[in-house]
Amino acid sequence: MNVVIRYWLVAGLALVFLAGCATQATLQDRDRARQGAEINVDLGLHYLANNNLEQARTNLARALDMAPDYARAHSAFAMLQVRLNNEREAERSFRRAVELDPDDSFTWNSFGAFLCGTGRLDEAQDAFRNALANPYYPTPEHALTNAGVCLLEAGQTKEAEESLRRALDNNANYTPALLEMARLTFNDERFLQTRAYLQRFREHREHTAETLWLCFRAETELRDREGAGNCAVRLKDRFPDSRETARLLELERRGR
Template identity: 35%
Template sequence: MRLLLLAPLFLFLGGCVTNPGQTENDPNTGRLGADQNYESLSNTYIQLANEYMKRGDYATALNKAKKAVQRDPNNGNAHLVLGLIYEQLGENGSANAAYQRSLEVDSKNPYALNAYGSYLCKLGEYQKALPYFDRALQNPLYQTPWVALANAGYCARKAGDLSMAQSYLLKALERNPGFAMALYQMAEVRFAQGRYMSARAYLQRYREVAKPTAQMLYLSILTERKLGNDD
């Protein structure tokens, strides 16, 4: 089950406001809580980069993201989308630099914090990753906190801390009861805890909101075997 990185970026871009008179970050919410003076062409390039990423055309997406950075080097989202593209291309050094630059521009951007935490988790840097998810959740304007919570839960489980994983995932499901990633991860946690009836319940909830995957079906098979249902 992959970490969720890209989709929330569209929400942040949709909230940008152009106002040449205000460039300072809000001390509590960063640029989510302040008027923006981003050059409009830079944001256009970001949106184009996102669209090309969705199509799997990373060469064109990279070109557009670089143009976004060139048009406005202080646009944190430009560096964020550049980091996402480099990560997809497996260029970890460039991805790391782009993510860090995005957070230098706006240290409270929850979407950049979630993306960088997910990136570190993907590299196996679990203990370094978790604080970034926590920082993302501190921003009251974060529109999809269940994404960072589910990613934190996944990361905690990979680190071997089932109790912490469960805590994050249950909070994700409090915010969004139908969030498929959190439902699947809770099934994984319950299975690892030996709570097979509960694992089955979470898998059933998953099937109500998302199409089965090979990974999910295999976990279902293992769960039913543990429950003695060989058929």
């Protein structure tokens, strides 16, 4: 009897050992698959940023095949679908990503921007709030700015300004928020503030055709002919083929 008992104990230990080896091998396979998926997601995002959508699709599909439960792969695939104007697949992938990783503020922010772009403004604000709920979110100014833009789309100017000011409280040099505040204050006829926001924008980023056109209009409203002239000259010199330059030239032809 004792021999039999010892035999089963030894056999049981052997089974445990074999199971442990199998588990370790499985974990190693999963780790390799995840590492491969991470590489393919990085490649996919690189190709997406460079507008090589076909190669991006190849790498991101490969990442999902390697690690179907990898939230970042679903998030990146969603961004590709946004570029392809495939709203249904984009939403499905965004939802899968946040289901797998509910604390991923970057995906919540991207999902919110997507929802706002499809006119679902209330759902978008919920997504931005989810992004901001994570105390470890390193760039809350991104979600706050996107939320502000979305609120402007909804005609909620006061709430939009509050969100944009919060964004600048988090990062005073965040140029997208500075640009949105310049637009908002111009539309609200607060032209001195528009000037100030554009000056802060220029401290951290080169002017664009849009910001120079806004600068020209704000300085014109402030009756600063020299300031308006400087903005006009820079606009025509740097962006001669832009829509903004065409509008400026039309004004000059009319003698305004």
